Amino acid sequence: MLNVYNILETIRMIQDECLDIRTITMGISLLDCIDTDIDKACEKVYNKIVSKAGNLVAVGQRIEKEYGIPIVNKRISVTPIAMLAAACPNDNPVKFAKALQRAADTCGVNFIGGYSALVHKGFSAGDEALIRSIPEALDVTQNICSSVNIGSTKSGINMDAVKLMGEIVKETAERTADRDCIGAAKLVVFCNAVEDNPFMAGAFHGVGEPDCEIHVGVSGPGVVRAALSKYPDASINELADIIKKTAFKITRMGQLVGARASELLGVPFGIVDLSLAPTPAVGDSVAHILEEMGLEMCGTHGTTACLAMLNDAVKKGGVMASSTVGGLSGAFIPVSEDAGMIDAAVAGVLSLEKLEAMTAVCSVGLDMIVVPGETSPETISAIIADEAAIGMVNTKTTAVRLIPAVGKKEGEMLEFGGLLGSGPVMPVKDKSPAKFINRGGRIPAPMHSLKN
Amino acid sequence: MRAVITVIGKDNVGILHKVSGVCSEKGVNVIEVTQSVLQDMFAMIMLVDITGMTSDFSELVDDMTSLGEKLGLSIHTMHEDIFNSMHNV
DSSP: OOOHHHHHHHHHHHHHSOOOEEEEEEEEOOGGGOOSSHHHHHHHHHHHHHHHHTTHHHHHHHHHHHHTOOEEEEEEEESOHHHHHTTOTTSOTHHHHHHHHHHHHHHTOSEEEEEEEEOSSOOOTTHHHHHHHHHHHHHHOSSEEEEEEEEETTTEEEHHHHHHHHHHHHHHHHHTGGGTTHHHHTEEEEESOOTTOOSSSSOOOOTTSOSEEEEEEEOOHHHHHHHHHTOTTOOHHHHHHHHHHHHHHHHHHHHHHHHHHHHHHTSOEEEEEOOBOOOSSTTOOHHHHHHHTTOSSTTSTTHHHHHHHHHHHHHHHHHTTOSOBOSSOSBOOBSTTOHHHHHHHHTTOSOHHHHHHHHTTSSSOEEEEEEETTOOHHHHHHHHHHHHHHHHHHTSOEEEEEEEETTOOTTOEEEEEGGGEEEEOOOOOOSOOHHHHHTOSEEOOOGGGOOO | OEEEEEEEEEOOTTHHHHHHHHHHHTTOEEEEEEEEEETTEEEEEEEEEOTTOSSOHHHHHHHHHHHHHHHTEEEEEEETHHHHHHHOO
């Protein structure tokens, strides 16, 4: 039964509290596009994406109108391209990136993710060539995202890949230095990457997924903050209950939109990713939720505890609201994309070390963090290794998306604009981890990976 | 199939008439109206049946939005499913 209070609450959430569907992402398998002739393979890739997703943007816009809810991004994730590149070892994989860009332009989507390789246990055919081509691929395309999985709880951490990715992140930033190092913002290094993630830059379509499916990523930090602000004197467990109820409502909307998109597009519904994904807009910040809980500023002592509670309550509320929850599901803490995080980092309260601790209890990892341009590849690799170790040992997804700001020093700002926001250059340690990184090899999987 | 039209803004002569006029043009049947005027703020929620609608739903949304802009009101037209799914277990 409809009631006036509920109707007005929904409208207020959308109008005043930045509630939106962050993304509908179509996952498309490209396994049937593999060909030893790279030009033929690229043509097949383009044709398959356009045939499946040609309607995606129009359907998204139709649903926006029907339910009066903004759908901020329409995206596509594809099979890790390294698997296609493996069949044509003598060609430059960047051709695939260009084919993906053409498909993105034709479909009108915001991003295609999946210029990816999964190398957590070692490099197979195509993997290394693809990884080495990432800087060029992200330089010559605009809407393509790349990810590399370098570790997992089951297999440990591939330290050769960690070393390589430090160099690749740095080179990607350098190649796009004239565009605020934007290339590095489209590249993420994972441990325990998930196969059905609808969020960029880390989305790819895993090989265990169906041929084509629709995922939805919800958002709504502003709604959670507004709900908490009505109870200034509530105890922490009361706050957890409020967050659960709010997350339930947000996720129900994601489930509705996903089911409708699946019906209109004629493809199966994959998952709802029940994440709190911030934007730089005022009132859409995860940091402000933590501050609403009682922290003077995000990043101070107590931040990890607040975030742990928030992340858990979001999942508990969301799980009941959706038939299939998946993806990354939790609170995101991308520094440059969150107004509160930016303020806290500028004020020096939020440090890289605190962010690392926060990643042990939140959805993903060190995300959209700007580091000095002169940071060495070995230091970037070591940051990746630290973060991957947290993911491996805690059996969770962790990721690193660092942007070395070429030509900039600690305290200066890097401005991306739009959803990517802006971030201050944050300091890193100046003592070298080079010897550790250059050893190579693999960190063995932890004891608790042996579950059988 | 039903939709909810909400109208919020400064009270004026003929708001209900104009909104229901657009409904009638498009074959949209008004089922229930609840409205209140607090000081000079007008708030109306209209439940309508869109089964016999003669146009596309998105056209109704666009027409209502532009009527709202013309009258200086905020008019939202949304399918009822969003409210049902968000607020009912």
